[in-house]
Amino acid sequence: MFFQSALPKIFVGRKQLLLVAAFLLSFIALPVWAATPVLRVLAWPGYAEPEVVQSFEKRHGVRVEVTVITSDVSLWQKISMHNMDYDVFAVNVAELQRYITSNLVQPLQPEQIPNTHRQLVRFRNLAAIPGLVSGGKTFGIPFTYSEMGLIYDRKQVSAPPTSIAALWDTQYRGKVIAYDGGTHNFSLAAQKLKLKSPFHIAEADWQRVAENLIGMRRNVLGFYTQPEESAELFLRHKAALMFANYGMQQVHLLKNAGADIGYAIPKEGALTWLDCWVITRSVRDPELAHAWIDHLLGEQASRLLTERQGLASTMVESTATRPEDRLLWLQPPEDTGRREKLWGRIRSGDKLSRVMAP
Amino acid sequence: MKFPIAWRLGLILVLVGVLGVGLTGYFAYQASRDQLVKASEERLLTETRVLMRQVTVALKGIVADVRLLAQHPQAERILLHTNPGFQALAESNVAILFEGMMVVHPEYFQIRLIEAANYGKERIRVDRGMGDILRIASADLQEKGHYPYVFDTLQLAPGAVYISRASINHEAGAHAGEERPSLQVASPVYGANNKAIGVIVINVDLQGLFAQLAVDLPPELNLYLANVSGDFLIHPDPAHSFAFDRGQDAHVQEEFPDTVALLHSSGHRKNSVVTSKRDPSATTEAIVAAFIYQPLEGLEAEDEFILGLSQPLPSVLAQSERLAADTLRIVLSISALAILLAIILARALVRPLNQIVSEVRRFSTDGSIGVLPTARSDEIGELALSIELMEAQIHKQIEDMQEQQNKLDHMASHDSLTGLPNRRLFLERLDQALARAKRHEKQLALLFIDLDGFKVINDTHGHNAGDIVLQAVAQRLRGLLRETDTAARIGGDEFVVLIEDSCDNASIDSIVRKVQAGMSLPIQYQDIELVVGGSIGVARYPEDGTTASTLIAASDQAMYRCKVKK
Numbered sequence: 001m002f003f004q005s006a007l008p009k010i011f012v013g014r015k016q017l018l019l020v021a022a023f024l025l026s027f028i029a030l031p032v033w034a035a036t037p038v039l040r041v042l043a044w045p046g047y048a049e050p051e052v053v054q055s056f057e058k059r060h061g062v063r064v065e066v067t068v069i070t071s072d073v074s075l076w077q078k079i080s081m082h083n084m085d086y087d088v089f090a091v092n093v094a095e096l097q098r099y100i101t102s103n104l105v106q107p108l109q110p111e112q113i114p115n116t117h118r119q120l121v122r123f124r125n126l127a128a129i130p131g132l133v134s135g136g137k138t139f140g141i142p143f144t145y146s147e148m149g150l151i152y153d154r155k156q157v158s159a160p161p162t163s164i165a166a167l168w169d170t171q172y173r174g175k176v177i178a179y180d181g182g183t184h185n186f187s188l189a190a191q192k193l194k195l196k197s198p199f200h201i202a203e204a205d206w207q208r209v210a211e212n213l214i215g216m217r218r219n220v221l222g223f224y225t226q227p228e229e230s231a232e233l234f235l236r237h238k239a240a241l242m243f244a245n246y247g248m249q250q251v252h253l254l255k256n257a258g259a260d261i262g263y264a265i266p267k268e269g270a271l272t273w274l275d276c277w278v279i280t281r282s283v284r285d286p287e288l289a290h291a292w293i294d295h296l297l298g299e300q301a302s303r304l305l306t307e308r309q310g311l312a313s314t315m316v317e318s319t320a321t322r323p324e325d326r327l328l329w330l331q332p333p334e335d336t337g338r339r340e341k342l343w344g345r346i347r348s349g350d351k352l353s354r355v356m357a358p
Numbered sequence: 359m360k361f362p363i364a365w366r367l368g369l370i371l372v373l374v375g376v377l378g379v380g381l382t383g384y385f386a387y388q389a390s391r392d393q394l395v396k397a398s399e400e401r402l403l404t405e406t407r408v409l410m411r412q413v414t415v416a417l418k419g420i421v422a423d424v425r426l427l428a429q430h431p432q433a434e435r436i437l438l439h440t441n442p443g444f445q446a447l448a449e450s451n452v453a454i455l456f457e458g459m460m461v462v463h464p465e466y467f468q469i470r471l472i473e474a475a476n477y478g479k480e481r482i483r484v485d486r487g488m489g490d491i492l493r494i495a496s497a498d499l500q501e502k503g504h505y506p507y508v509f510d511t512l513q514l515a516p517g518a519v520y521i522s523r524a525s526i527n528h529e530a531g532a533h534a535g536e537e538r539p540s541l542q543v544a545s546p547v548y549g550a551n552n553k554a555i556g557v558i559v560i561n562v563d564l565q566g567l568f569a570q571l572a573v574d575l576p577p578e579l580n581l582y583l584a585n586v587s588g589d590f591l592i593h594p595d596p597a598h599s600f601a602f603d604r605g606q607d608a609h610v611q612e613e614f615p616d617t618v619a620l621l622h623s624s625g626h627r628k629n630s631v632v633t634s635k636r637d638p639s640a641t642t643e644a645i646v647a648a649f650i651y652q653p654l655e656g657l658e659a660e661d662e663f664i665l666g667l668s669q670p671l672p673s674v675l676a677q678s679e680r681l682a683a684d685t686l687r688i689v690l691s692i693s694a695l696a697i698l699l700a701i702i703l704a705r706a707l708v709r710p711l712n713q714i715v716s717e718v719r720r721f722s723t724d725g726s727i728g729v730l731p732t733a734r735s736d737e738i739g740e741l742a743l744s745i746e747l748m749e750a751q752i753h754k755q756i757e758d759m760q761e762q763q764n765k766l767d768h769m770a771s772h773d774s775l776t777g778l779p780n781r782r783l784f785l786e787r788l789d790q791a792l793a794r795a796k797r798h799e800k801q802l803a804l805l806f807i808d809l810d811g812f813k814v815i816n817d818t819h820g821h822n823a824g825d826i827v828l829q830a831v832a833q834r835l836r837g838l839l840r841e842t843d844t845a846a847r848i849g850g851d852e853f854v855v856l857i858e859d860s861c862d863n864a865s866i867d868s869i870v871r872k873v874q875a876g877m878s879l880p881i882q883y884q885d886i887e888l889v890v891g892g893s894i895g896v897a898r899y900p901e902d903g904t905t906a907s908t909l910i911a912a913s914d915q916a917m918y919r920c921k922v923k924k
Contacts, residue, residue: 221509222505348528
C-alpha cells in the first residue's frame with residue numbers, strides 16, 4: 001500500500017506525455033501555419049506601426065513580418081546578401097541608384113497603387129525626382145521626407161535667414177553650429193557658391209569649395225553629429241544659427257527645451273532626404289507588395305507617421321515648409337569618398353594647402 | 359505482492375533518512391553557494407571601487423599636469439608674444455617640457471598649447487608617434503577653435519580644468535592618437551588682462567590609461583567602461599566599444615539591465631550595482647559583474663564614467679562546485695549510514711516478532727510454547743505477555759474439556775446408581791483378564807451375585823429403599839474386595855465380581871463367605887432396618903469356561919443352583 005501511493009509520482013504522468021506529444025505534433029503542424037501568405041518588410045523605425053500592420057493583415061488575410069533597420073549600411077547588407085528573404089523595403093532615394101545598378105530591385109506599377117493620387121503634386125511627378133525612374137521604369141514610390149533647413153534664434157537673428165550663406169555670415173561668428181558631415185557640407189558650400197548642382201562639383205571648383213568650407217569652419221562655434229548634441233550645443237552656447245541636418249526633429253527638441261527659434265528654408269533650396277518604397281528582385285507576391293505600398297500611402301499610415309514620428313507624409317504639406325519652398329532631393333554625390341576625406345582634414349583644422357594635398 | 363514488514367519498515371526508514379539528509383544537504387549547498395556568490399560579488403565590487411579610486415587619482419594627476427602647464431609663465435608669454443626675440447626659444451623650451459611629460463606618461467597621446475586667436479591655432483604640439491615623441495612642425499599645426507576642448511575651456515576660470523567626453527579622435531594628423539579612444543583634458547591660459555588667451559590640452563589614451571590601471575587585476579576579470587548615457591567605451595568585445603561612433607548601439611543598460619540605476623537618466627540614481635548575466639546562448643558563460651558610478655568631484659567633466667568589472671560565473675562557482683562535491687559525499691555516506699541503521703532497526707524490531715510468530719506456530723503444532731520476550735517493557739513485551747496469558751487460558755480450557763470427557767467416559771462405563779462398572783466395562787475387563795490369563799496360563803474366577811428378597815423390599819418400601827439397598831451392597835462389595843478384583847452391576851439386582859489373583863478354592867470360598875456375610879448385614883433405611891441376602895454362583899477359568907459368555911453363563915447357573923438350594 002505504501003508503494004502504490006508513492007510510486008506513480010516518480011514516473012512521468014499521462015499529462016506530461018500529452019504535452020510532449022503536443023510539442024512534437026506542433027512541428028508537423030507548422031507547415032500548415034506557413035501556408036498563410038507572408039509579406040516580408042524591411043522598414044525604418046516608425047514606418048510600419050503595429051496598427052498599420054494589423055489592418056493590412058486583416059484586409060488581405062496575410063501575415064506581415066517587419067524587420068526594422070536603422071542604418072543604410074545594414075539595409076544594403078540585408079538586401080544585397082539576403083535578397084530572397086525580403087519582398088518590400090524603404091530606402092533613401094539617393095541610395096536607390098546602387099540598388100538599381102546591382103539589380104536588387106524591380107520596377108513597379110504605379111497604376112497598381114491608387115493611393116498615389118492622394119499625394120501632393122510634387123510627389124506625383126516621379127520623373128522630376130532624381131533617382132526614382134531609371135530607363136523609363138519607376139522603381140520607387142515616395143513615402144516620407146525631411147528637409148534640412150536653418151534653425152535661428154529669434155532674439156539674435158531679426159529676420160529669418162534667406163540664404164544658406166548665413167552660415168558664413170561673420171556677424172554670427174562663433175554663434176553658428178554646423179553638422180559634422182562631409183557629403184552635405186560640400187553640397188552646402190556648392191549651394192553658397194551657386195554651383196550648377198550641389199551634388200556634382202566640377203574638378204575646377206573643388207579648391208573653391210574647400211576654401212569656403214574652411215571659412216565656414218572658422219565661422220562656426222562647433223560641429224555636431226547627433227540631434228541631442230546639437231540642441232545642447234545650441235542652448236548652452238546661445239547660438240544664433242544652426243544647420244538642421246535632422247530637420248524638424250531638432251526643431252522639436254529645441255522647442256521642447258523652451259528655445260525661441262525659427263526655421264527657415266534657404267532660397268537655394270533645402271537639401272532633403274526622401275525615402276521611398278521599393279520592391280525586391282526576388283519578391284514572392286508582387287501584387288501583395290504593391291498592396292502594401294498602397295496601404296502605407298493610406299490615411300491611417302500617413303496620419304500615424306506625422307503624429308508619432310513628426311515626419312512629413314507625402315499627402316499633406318508639411319508645416320515646416322511652404323509650397324513655394326524649394327526642396328532639393330538628395331542625390332548620390334559625384335564622389336562621396338573624396339568629400340569625406342577632404343572634410344576630415346578641414347574639420348581637423350588643416351589649412352587649404354594641406355586639405356587639397358593628394 | 360507481499361512485502362514483509364521488515365522490508366517496508368526498512369524502506370520507509372531509508373526513505374525518510376535519505377530524504378532528510380538529501381534535503382538538508384541540498385539546502386546547505388544552496389545557502390553556501392549563495393554566500394559564495396555574494397562574497398565574490400562583494401569582492402568584485404571592492405575591486406571595482408579600488409579601480410574607480412585609481413581612475414580618479416589618475417585623472418587628478420592629469421588635471422594637475424594640465425593645470426601646471428596652463429599656469430606656467432612661459433605659456434602666457436608665448437601666447438602674448440611678449441618677447442619676439444626669444445619666441446622661438448620659449449616655444450622650444452615648452453616643447454621640451456611637453457616631451458618630458460610625454461615620456462613620463464605613456465598614457466598621453468598629445469600635449470598642446472592652443473591660442474584663442476587665429477581660430478584656435480595650435481602653437482606647440484607634441485604627439486606620440488610610433489614609439490617616439492614628435493614635435494609637430496609649425497607648418498603642420500592646425501586650427502582647433504571649433505572643438506569643445508578649446509571653445510568650452512576658454513570659458514573657464516583660471517585654474518579650472520575641462521575634461522571632455524570620451525570619444526574616438528577623428529582629428530587627422532594626430533599620429534598615435536588618431537582614430538583612438540581619447541579624453542581631452544584642458545585648462546585655460548590667462549593673460550595679464552584677465553582674459554583667456556589660450557588653452558593647454560592633453561589628449562589621454564583612454565585604453566592605455568585603463569590598461570595601466572587594470573594591470574594588477576586577476577586575469578579572469580573583464581573591464582567595462584561606459585559613459586553616463588550607457589555607451590560602452592571599453593568592452594571585452596571590441597565591437598561593443600564606441601559603437602555610437604560607428605552609428606551602432608551598444609549600451610551597458612542593454613547588456614546589464616540593472617545598471618540603468620547608475621545612468622544620469624535614472625530617477626533614483628545609485629552608486630553601485632552588482633548584477634549577473636546569464637547568456638541564453640551556450641557559447642558564452644554567465645558572468646557576475648559589479649558597476650560603479652562615482653561623480654568626478656572638483657572636475658569640470660563633460661561626462662562621467664560608469665566603471666565595471668565582470669567575472670565569469672564558473673570561476674566564481676568553482677569553489678561552490680567543490681562544496682557541492684563535498685556535500686554530495688557527505689549526503690551519500692550519511693545516507694549509507696541511514697540505510698544501515700534502518701536495516702538494524704528493522705531487524706531489531708522484527709526479530710522478537712518473528713520469535714513470537716514461530717513460538718505461536720509451534721504452539722499450534724505441539725501445544726507447548728517456548729521462551730517469549732516477555733521481559734521487554736515495550737509493546738512487543740506486552741504482546742508476548744498477552745500471548746502467554748492466552749496460552750494459559752487455552753491450556754486450562756483443554757484440561758476442563760479433558761475432565762469433562764473423563765466424566766462422560768466414566769458415566770458411559772459405570773452404573774450411575776452404585777458407581778460400580780457397568781456391564782459394558784465389566785465385559786471389557788473380563789476379556790482383558792481372559793487374555794492375560796490365557797497368556798500367563800493363570801486362573802481367574804467369576805462370582806455371580808443375585809440379591810435375595812430385593813423385589814420384596816422394592817415392593818413394600820419403594821424404589822428409594824431399593825436404591826439405598828443397591829448402593830449399600832455396592833459399598834460393601836468395594837470394601838470386601840481387593841484392588842485387583844473388579845465388582846460390577848450388570849442387572850437390576852445382579853452383581854458380578856472378577857477375581858484375578860489367588861484363585862485357589864480356599865481363597866474363593868473365603869471371598870464367597872465374606873461376601874455372603876456382608877450381604878446379610880442389615881441396611882438402615884429411615885428408621886427401619888432392611889435385610890437382604892445374596893445367592894452367589896462361582897465359575898472358574900479354565901475349568902467352567904474359557905470365554906466371557908461361557909464363564910458368565912456358568913456362574914449364572916451356579917448362582918441359580920445356589921438360590922434353588924435355599
